[in-house]
Amino acid sequence: MSEGLEIFGKTVFDTLFIDYRVMVVVAIISVLLFLVGMYIQLSKWGRGIPEGTTKPVGAFGALKFIISAMFAKGVGKFLEVLVLDVAFQRRTFKRRKLEWLMHILIFWGWIGLLVLTIVAAAAEFYGPFIKGSGPEFFISVWQSLEGLNDLFGYMLVAGIALAIIRRLFFKGTDIQARNADIDWILIIGLLIVVVTGFYAQDIRVAQDVSRVVISDYPPAFFNNFTVLFHEIFTLLFCVAYLPFSKYLHMMTAPLTLLVNHGGE
Amino acid sequence: MAKKQPSINTVNFSAKQLMEFDACTRCGECVKYCPTYDAREKNQDIEPRDKLQRWKDFMNKSYGLKAAIFGPEKIPDEEVKKFCDDLYNCTTCGMCGTVCPAGIDTIELWESTRANLVKRGDGPYGKQSLFPKLIDEHHNPYLKDQKDRLVWKTEDIKIAEKADIAYFIGCTAGYNQQVLSVSTARIMNKLNVPFMVLGEEEWCCGSALIRTGQQHINNTPKLAAIHNVEALKARGAKRVIFACAGCFRAAKIDWPRAYGGKLPFEVLHMSQFLAEQLDAGKIKWEKELKKTVTYHDPCHLGRHVGVFEEPRKVLRSMPGIELIEMERNRDEQRCCGAGGGVKAGIPDLAQAVANARVTDAVATGAEALISACPFCRRNLLDGRDELKADITVDDLVVLTANLMGLSTDIKSPAPGAPKETISDMFRTQTIPPKPPKEEKK
Numbered sequence: 001m002s003e004g005l006e007i008f009g010k011t012v013f014d015t016l017f018i019d020y021r022v023m024v025v026v027a028i029i030s031v032l033l034f035l036v037g038m039y040i041q042l043s044k045w046g047r048g049i050p051e052g053t054t055k056p057v058g059a060f061g062a063l064k065f066i067i068s069a070m071f072a073k074g075v076g077k078f079l080e081v082l083v084l085d086v087a088f089q090r091r092t093f094k095r096r097k098l099e100w101l102m103h104i105l106i107f108w109g110w111i112g113l114l115v116l117t118i119v120a121a122a123a124e125f126y127g128p129f130i131k132g133s134g135p136e137f138f139i140s141v142w143q144s145l146e147g148l149n150d151l152f153g154y155m156l157v158a159g160i161a162l163a164i165i166r167r168l169f170f171k172g173t174d175i176q177a178r179n180a181d182i183d184w185i186l187i188i189g190l191l192i193v194v195v196t197g198f199y200a201q202d203i204r205v206a207q208d209v210s211r212v213v214i215s216d217y218p219p220a221f222f223n224n225f226t227v228l229f230h231e232i233f234t235l236l237f238c239v240a241y242l243p244f245s246k247y248l249h250m251m252t253a254p255l256t257l258l259v260n261h262g263g264e
Numbered sequence: 265m266a267k268k269q270p271s272i273n274t275v276n277f278s279a280k281q282l283m284e285f286d287a288c289t290r291c292g293e294c295v296k297y298c299p300t301y302d303a304r305e306k307n308q309d310i311e312p313r314d315k316l317q318r319w320k321d322f323m324n325k326s327y328g329l330k331a332a333i334f335g336p337e338k339i340p341d342e343e344v345k346k347f348c349d350d351l352y353n354c355t356t357c358g359m360c361g362t363v364c365p366a367g368i369d370t371i372e373l374w375e376s377t378r379a380n381l382v383k384r385g386d387g388p389y390g391k392q393s394l395f396p397k398l399i400d401e402h403h404n405p406y407l408k409d410q411k412d413r414l415v416w417k418t419e420d421i422k423i424a425e426k427a428d429i430a431y432f433i434g435c436t437a438g439y440n441q442q443v444l445s446v447s448t449a450r451i452m453n454k455l456n457v458p459f460m461v462l463g464e465e466e467w468c469c470g471s472a473l474i475r476t477g478q479q480h481i482n483n484t485p486k487l488a489a490i491h492n493v494e495a496l497k498a499r500g501a502k503r504v505i506f507a508c509a510g511c512f513r514a515a516k517i518d519w520p521r522a523y524g525g526k527l528p529f530e531v532l533h534m535s536q537f538l539a540e541q542l543d544a545g546k547i548k549w550e551k552e553l554k555k556t557v558t559y560h561d562p563c564h565l566g567r568h569v570g571v572f573e574e575p576r577k578v579l580r581s582m583p584g585i586e587l588i589e590m591e592r593n594r595d596e597q598r599c600c601g602a603g604g605g606v607k608a609g610i611p612d613l614a615q616a617v618a619n620a621r622v623t624d625a626v627a628t629g630a631e632a633l634i635s636a637c638p639f640c641r642r643n644l645l646d647g648r649d650e651l652k653a654d655i656t657v658d659d660l661v662v663l664t665a666n667l668m669g670l671s672t673d674i675k676s677p678a679p680g681a682p683k684e685t686i687s688d689m690f691r692t693q694t695i696p697p698k699p700p701k702e703e704k705k
Contacts (some may be wrong), residue, residue, distance in 0.1 A: 096293065249286065257367045
């Protein structure tokens with residue numbers, strides 16, 4: 001084990017058998033919690049009994065209804081709304097330029113990091129299991145993504161910085177809402193994700209990950225407390241907690257835009 | 265022990281609408297534009313955002329995760345009633361939905377929530393509860409006789425027995441704002457466009473009931489819509505013209521739902537018809553009027569169905585008329601305050617919103633405030649009178665008729681008739697005062 005308080009020659013991590021495998025377990029639990037949460041929300045929405053009907057449609061009925069409503073005006077309209085309203089937030093851009101910039105930085109920073117993580121994970125799987133090669137393939141993919149990773153990371157930081165500045169110095173209508181302070185949970189949560197994420201990245205760079213990966217796979221830095229904390233916190237906060245929190249709107253607002261065809 | 269029951273239910277909501285309550289990001293863009301929130305001195309309970317949030321909380325207390333595990337949490341009846349009252353402090357103008365970054369369809373959502381609360385026994389508000397009985401029994405909300413549907417028709421007006429075009433007059437123009445019906449009819453006559461009317465066969469469009477969440481009571485709006493559609497179809501109407509924005513909205517959006525599909529005729533607003541005639545070179549202006557005017561987009565014509573440019577096109581073509589836009593125009597227009605049952609149910613709120621809109625108009629320096637809806641016209645007249653503002657208020661159709669060289673006079677106004685019965689811009693008639701009531705001996 002790489003670091004931590006040593007007791008009788010062993011770190012607390014070693015004693016508690018905490019290593020990168022915890023992250024894998026938490027990831028599975030987080031995804032399950034996310035799915036359960038979404039099912040509970042769908043069940044709630046599926047309780048609706050519109051005028052002229054007598055029975056609620058249930059969770060799967062709601063899902064079916066939402067999907068069919070998205071495509072009710074054709075694939076072309078769906079794609080238009082997906083690109084212009086969901087990806088580029090046209091409606092926010094029309095009226096709130098500063099908020100739009102903040103949202104775009106956070107949204108695209110986040111999406112970018114997510115996509116790169118998925119690509120890296122796919123490469124990690126593809127190398128040894130499909131290509132039949134060692135970790136070199138994964139390392140080459142990872143290294144080629146470094147620049148983009150930095151870019152999306154800085155976008156996320158800039159977006160969060162804007163959110164904090166707005167909240168502290170501009171008293172917009174969003175801050176006047178009842179229980180508006182709840183938004184600090186999101187801002188602080190994302191800040192923790194970003195700060196620990198950059199710290200983890202620093203450790204990777206300092207250890208020259210490509211060398212570490214080859215000699216010791218999976219690399220020991222995954223067992224670093226901050227790195228583990230970063231991974232676990234991100235999974236719990238951004239995946240498991242999402243359907244149970246006020247931040248559910250991150251899912252439902254784009255869905256609403258899609259089912260309402262951009263809010264026409 | 266009996267299982268605890270949720271304090272609210274999900275009747276009248278679609279799955280999509282229940283999802284929409286969870287889609288509010290609480291950004292507060294709606295708050296910046298809400299006309300009733302402004303008129304209620306920025307009372308937070310009136311905010312569209314706050315209403316979304318409160319119903320979402322009700323839903324979570326009744327059907328959320330905690331409710332699923334530990335049973336639903338009781339919501340005090342007073343809390344639901346307070347929410348209901350706040351919900352009715354809304355003209356369903358749709359401004360909140362227009363500016364919502366999440367694209368929430370608030371108009372439909374408010375109407376569904378109102379219907380839900382009416383069924384629960386909390387709604388509607390004040391005199392709105394009279395609508396179902398009045399419209400069901402009299403086919404109009406004004407306690408008027410069906411036989412008097414054509415009471416406005418003057419000798420000079422020619423109405424065809426059968427024609428491709430039908431004019432759906434509406435209760436407000438037919439009974440209370442006769443200047444609008446005579447102007448519409450005379451314009452059609454002048455343009456040599458034969459038109460028919462349903463007369464006694466015309467029933468209320470049902471808008472007042474739908475907007476106030478009372479459509480399910482005796483199914484009146486549905487039956488009225490089917491009746492009107494069938495009557496128009498039986499008479500062979502191919503195009504139906506509406507000079508009332510409220511009726512037009514109902515025919516365009518609500519009637520096809522009631523009828524169960526596409527209507528067997530085209531519906532269009534008089535402003536669209538006039539713009540069409542203008543394009544065809546059929547309108548010949550016979551008078552010039554040197555006036556600056558500003559145009560108020562009725563919610564039911566603008567935001568609800570998207571007719572913004574045609575009325576402006578007609579106004580711009582008028583000789584001598586200079587159109588000045590209010591700061592809030594087209595889809596960002598401020599509501600007049602009459603819609604959503606507010607005029608009948610919460611008159612002081614309707615008045616306060618009208619005052620704000622008239623103030624918008626006065627700020628442009630315009631001499632006249634023109635709209636394309638009798639309901640807006642009536643409320644804006646009230647706003648003008650309360651503010652004692654130096655501005656005349658009239659309908660686009662009335663102004664059009666006058667500049668086409670037509671009379672806008674109605675049959676002799678009845679003593680004590682409401683001020684909106686006659687033209688406000690062209691005061692060629694006066695309303696005789698109501699005779700004093702004889703003292704009972």
